[in-house]
Amino acid sequence: MTGSDAGRPVTMRDVAAAAGVSVATVSHVVNDKPGARIGPETRRRVQAAVADLGYRPNAMAQNLVRGGSKFIGLVADAIATTPFAGQIIHGAQDEAWRHGYVLLVANTEGNDAAEKEALAMMLEHKVRGVIYSTWYHRRVELPPTLTESDHVLVNCFATDPGVRAVIPDEIGGGRTAAQLAIDAGHRRIGFVNTTTASPARDGRLIGYRDALKAAGLPVDERLIMDTRPDQEGGYAVVPALLERGVTAVCCHNDRVAMGVYDGLRERGVGVPDDLAVIGFDNQEVIAAHLRPPLSTVALPHYELGAAGVRVLLGLDDTAVTGIVSIPCPPVRRASA
Amino acid sequence: MTGSDAGRPVTMRDVAAAAGVSVATVSHVVNDKPGARIGPETRRRVQAAVADLGYRPNAMAQNLVRGGSKFIGLVADAIATTPFAGQIIHGAQDEAWRHGYVLLVANTEGNDAAEKEALAMMLEHKVRGVIYSTWYHRRVELPPTLTESDHVLVNCFATDPGVRAVIPDEIGGGRTAAQLAIDAGHRRIGFVNTTTASPARDGRLIGYRDALKAAGLPVDERLIMDTRPDQEGGYAVVPALLERGVTAVCCHNDRVAMGVYDGLRERGVGVPDDLAVIGFDNQEVIAAHLRPPLSTVALPHYELGAAGVRVLLGLDDTAVTGIVSIPCPPVRRASA
Numbered sequence: 001m002t003g004s005d006a007g008r009p010v011t012m013r014d015v016a017a018a019a020g021v022s023v024a025t026v027s028h029v030v031n032d033k034p035g036a037r038i039g040p041e042t043r044r045r046v047q048a049a050v051a052d053l054g055y056r057p058n059a060m061a062q063n064l065v066r067g068g069s070k071f072i073g074l075v076a077d078a079i080a081t082t083p084f085a086g087q088i089i090h091g092a093q094d095e096a097w098r099h100g101y102v103l104l105v106a107n108t109e110g111n112d113a114a115e116k117e118a119l120a121m122m123l124e125h126k127v128r129g130v131i132y133s134t135w136y137h138r139r140v141e142l143p144p145t146l147t148e149s150d151h152v153l154v155n156c157f158a159t160d161p162g163v164r165a166v167i168p169d170e171i172g173g174g175r176t177a178a179q180l181a182i183d184a185g186h187r188r189i190g191f192v193n194t195t196t197a198s199p200a201r202d203g204r205l206i207g208y209r210d211a212l213k214a215a216g217l218p219v220d221e222r223l224i225m226d227t228r229p230d231q232e233g234g235y236a237v238v239p240a241l242l243e244r245g246v247t248a249v250c251c252h253n254d255r256v257a258m259g260v261y262d263g264l265r266e267r268g269v270g271v272p273d274d275l276a277v278i279g280f281d282n283q284e285v286i287a288a289h290l291r292p293p294l295s296t297v298a299l300p301h302y303e304l305g306a307a308g309v310r311v312l313l314g315l316d317d318t319a320v321t322g323i324v325s326i327p328c329p330p331v332r333r334a335s336a
Numbered sequence: 337m338t339g340s341d342a343g344r345p346v347t348m349r350d351v352a353a354a355a356g357v358s359v360a361t362v363s364h365v366v367n368d369k370p371g372a373r374i375g376p377e378t379r380r381r382v383q384a385a386v387a388d389l390g391y392r393p394n395a396m397a398q399n400l401v402r403g404g405s406k407f408i409g410l411v412a413d414a415i416a417t418t419p420f421a422g423q424i425i426h427g428a429q430d431e432a433w434r435h436g437y438v439l440l441v442a443n444t445e446g447n448d449a450a451e452k453e454a455l456a457m458m459l460e461h462k463v464r465g466v467i468y469s470t471w472y473h474r475r476v477e478l479p480p481t482l483t484e485s486d487h488v489l490v491n492c493f494a495t496d497p498g499v500r501a502v503i504p505d506e507i508g509g510g511r512t513a514a515q516l517a518i519d520a521g522h523r524r525i526g527f528v529n530t531t532t533a534s535p536a537r538d539g540r541l542i543g544y545r546d547a548l549k550a551a552g553l554p555v556d557e558r559l560i561m562d563t564r565p566d567q568e569g570g571y572a573v574v575p576a577l578l579e580r581g582v583t584a585v586c587c588h589n590d591r592v593a594m595g596v597y598d599g600l601r602e603r604g605v606g607v608p609d610d611l612a613v614i615g616f617d618n619q620e621v622i623a624a625h626l627r628p629p630l631s632t633v634a635l636p637h638y639e640l641g642a643a644g645v646r647v648l649l650g651l652d653d654t655a656v657t658g659i660v661s662i663p664c665p666p667v668r669r670a671s672a
Contacts, residue, residue, distance in 0.1 A: 056456070056459050056460050057460060058460065058462060059457075059460035059461045059462075078422075079415070079419075079422035079425055079426060080419060080422045080423040080425070080426035080637075080638065081419060081422070081620070082419055082422075082621070083415075083416060083417060083418055083419050083422070085422060086414075086415035086416045086417070086418075086419070086421060086422050086443070087416040089415055089416070089441070089443060090415060090416035090443050090445065093442065093443055097453065102440065102457055102461070103441065103442075104438065104440065105425070105439065105441040106429070106439075107422070107425060107426050107429055109426065117433065120392070121395075121438055123392050124392050124393060124394065124395035125395045125438070126394060126395075230625055231625035231626075231627070232625065235627065255621065255625065258625075259625075262601075262627055265598075265601055265602070266601070283621065284417070285418070285591065285619065285621065285622065286621065286622070289566055289567035289568065289591065289594075289595075290567075291567070291571065291598050301416075302416065
């Protein structure tokens, strides 16, 4: 019913017959074997027969002949919950394909047994290396199996010396968020941080302070507050924001900003005229579709994935620390 | 810096030496070669040495020996834009691993060249078959290369005869959405459909009509309206909903429901007391975090992916049509 329309698959023997050469010659040309003495005319004839017949070489056999696979493993911990992991995979795949590699993607949803199985599968397929990624930026313990292969961490890092990692520049991102408010003329800018300890929590706050200082504005500690990093947390913090008289607020993420919008709307406070709101993450389904559309700072997931592959293949250098830091660009919409 | 901590990899020769057998015997045990006469005691000794030394067989070599790969290809068109494709991959991976297969995932982001490259890559790896999936339910033209391999469509379908496809039960989902309102005692139930032609548009409307009829309620055509399938569309339809005096509304998706919430809030209309709102999709980041949390109908992406693999492997039967339909379950929260 649904099998091949093409009938019997084309074999190397068919190519050899069509080109009038031996199967060994076809194999040498197809596998691009170094040291094989084959004239340009013969090579051309084989290549023409390959194209004419639609012969597809067996990639697994080629890998064995060449002595190395063209796989890169990618472990992701949450492709089913957020679009973030998908963006990392998208970037990693584009970069891998560009260099002739295929991604072996494994999703673990944070499950240790699935992670172990994923890494074992990748080692059995003799991957060139493994990209180990998390959906939010954090410190990780290296799984022991991971160190059996070449590896690069993406959107996470380890404290073990020399482990290469590609992470978002949280400090720069915090600075960019505050700068969006400063550029719009604000001087009393609130900062709604998360209650959850994380590199994002620490880094973005440093960036916020830096930006205010660089603009000659005082840092008023009462304008810095913590809340749950979701819509409910944003909604809950609105009374404090209004009481402290901020004219702009940088939120820990777009979900918090969405909750702030709800709280402000209930009180008849307009965005951005009464209060400018700035998000973080650029989570498309939220940020682009709030009323008004949310000005925010993008997490560079695509670029994290692409850079991870480049670092693994030795195409990008890392700093002495092993860390590559990727900028978080501003996304200007209508809320600030 | 980041290479193997384990030193030289363990080879089949090491295993043979430790077990006191020949390399050929190790190969037969490891590759589980049919017809090889190896005593149970020898087999046990080899397996013990494999475990002791941490030997990892070369999966690619095993595939060549066995004459078939343990790969299933999965083409997805939008893993970077929504979490939907990620959920399909999650379900497909769990089911593939359960049966000893590894997924080769390729993301195309709707790009024809990337799709062609993805399918060629899968054919070169001699996949057992290909799962071809889309992020929203729609009819597709079969890419010619897809038919060179065994294939199952997931979240999409083709009109070519006999092509197997696993799709969500849109009619049942529409019925379930309306039933949530009926169960809460409503009799004047609006239906906000999308302006975009799609199986979701047609199917859910049929289900809505069915549910009303089954409950003995009249179907008032003026309560059925079309809008853009996003927050902006939901916001725009609010005046019509209020003017027509509905007490509950089934929205085309959660994003439309989110826009309806905004429009109602601006007019001081409370959810669910003044107007009950029901979504569709169960897009977690929106549905679970609106104020109040949104009652909705879930799209069964995980189950679509899992069922796709089962159909490909011949474990699940399809109807004569080749179509497997997966239910869309209700998710009761606080908006209806």
